[in-house]
Amino acid sequence: MATNTFTGASLSERFLRLKLNQRLAFNSIAGQRYSSISSYGRRNVSFSSQPRSIRLTVSCAAKPETVEKVCKIVKNQLALSDDSKVNGESTFTALGADSLDTVEIVMGLEEEFGITVEEDSAQSISTVQEAADLIEEIINKQSP
Amino acid sequence: MANAALRNVKVLPNSANMEEARHRVFQFFRTACRSLPSVMEIYNLYDVVSVSELRSSVSSQIRKNIHVTDPKVIDMLLFKGMEELKNVVDHSKQRHHIIGQYVVGQQVQDSATKDQGTSTFLKNFYNTNYF
Numbered sequence: 001m002a003t004n005t006f007t008g009a010s011l012s013e014r015f016l017r018l019k020l021n022q023r024l025a026f027n028s029i030a031g032q033r034y035s036s037i038s039s040y041g042r043r044n045v046s047f048s049s050q051p052r053s054i055r056l057t058v059s060c061a062a063k064p065e066t067v068e069k070v071c072k073i074v075k076n077q078l079a080l081s082d083d084s085k086v087n088g089e090s091t092f093t094a095l096g097a098d099s100l101d102t103v104e105i106v107m108g109l110e111e112e113f114g115i116t117v118e119e120d121s122a123q124s125i126s127t128v129q130e131a132a133d134l135i136e137e138i139i140n141k142q143s144p
Numbered sequence: 145m146a147n148a149a150l151r152n153v154k155v156l157p158n159s160a161n162m163e164e165a166r167h168r169v170f171q172f173f174r175t176a177c178r179s180l181p182s183v184m185e186i187y188n189l190y191d192v193v194s195v196s197e198l199r200s201s202v203s204s205q206i207r208k209n210i211h212v213t214d215p216k217v218i219d220m221l222l223f224k225g226m227e228e229l230k231n232v233v234d235h236s237k238q239r240h241h242i243i244g245q246y247v248v249g250q251q252v253q254d255s256a257t258k259d260q261g262t263s264t265f266l267k268n269f270y271n272t273n274y275f
Contacts, residue, residue, distance in 0.1 A: 076196075103170050104203050107177040111195060122174075 067132040073112055074128060077105045088129035102126075109135060115142065158219050165218040169206065172222055176202050176229050183232055187239045193247045201246045 071086040078095055080086065086095065092102050106122045109115075109131060115138045125131050159165035180195050180202075189198075206225075212218055231237055 099166075099170070100173065100203055100206060103173055104177075104199060107174065107199060108196060 066136055067128060069112070070109065070128050070132045070135070073108050074105055077101065077108050086128065088127070088132065091127045093126070106131070113139065115139060155223065159215040162213065162215055165215040165222075168222055169218065172225055172229075173203065173206060176225075179229060179233055183242070186233075186235055187242050189239070189242065189247075192243055198246060205246075 067088050071088075071090075074080075074090075074092070074095065075084070075086055078097055078101060080095065084095075092105065097105065102125065103122065106117055106125060110117055113135055115135065117134065117138065121134055121138075125134060159168060177199050180198050183198070184190060184193075184195060209218075209221055212221065232242065
């Protein structure tokens with residue numbers, strides 16, 4: 001019963017996240033088209049397409065960069081050698097971290113990214129990818 | 145900042161079970177870590193240590209009592225820890241106290257345990273007076 005509830009919660013969370021991304025993309029595209037039509041006309045459509053692609057590239061590049069930085073912090077906190085493989089799928093328990101180590105890693109991430117992670121969110125982190133996703137989410141909330 | 149936050153801390157009732165005590169330990173550790181930048185500023189420790197090293201020192205202090213399973217004992221330890229944190233944040237300690245306890249304290253202990261040639265009497269004498 002609890003397992004089903006947890007799975008449902010995680011699925012709904014992923015769905016909401018995906019939906020949010022789609023909405024953001026749609027809004028940005030609509031804004032671009034509207035501004036280009038009202039300002040320039042048909043001649044400059046190809047010119048305005050370039051910043052659009054640049055933005056998409058930047059938004060795509062943010063995620064692996066964050067994961068890379070999180071992996072670096074995790075290695076530093078757990079005193080792992082540089083040879084050890086830490087990627088998005090690694091769990092903190094698999095790397096030899098206990099619950100206090102996990103809290104310490106979260107505090108280190110807070111310091112590095114200049115954010116404040118709520119306790120409920122911090123409890124649910126168990127993999128590097130989840131930590132990176134949470135950090136991205138908090139940064140997006142704090143930016144606007 | 146941290147001073148004002150810690151001023152409102154009250155003595156909580158005893159933990160009902162082990163899980164609640166464990167939760168409070170993490171709460172205390174989080175509070176302590178959030179106070180570290182303020183501590184660095186108060187005692188001017190930038191030349192001596194970094195925030196991450198202090199955080200590791202705090203976590204190692206907590207980990208010394210990792211074996212405790214009685215919620216009452218954990219509550220007592222948390223009370224003492226909170227009192228210590230309050231003393232540190234209120235500047236009731238001097239700079240060399242912080243350095244002696246949280247920066248070089250472990251090194252002294254480590255060097256003491258490495259003495260191989262000394263007799264048992266001297267080892268006990270160096271460790272404590274109560275034996």
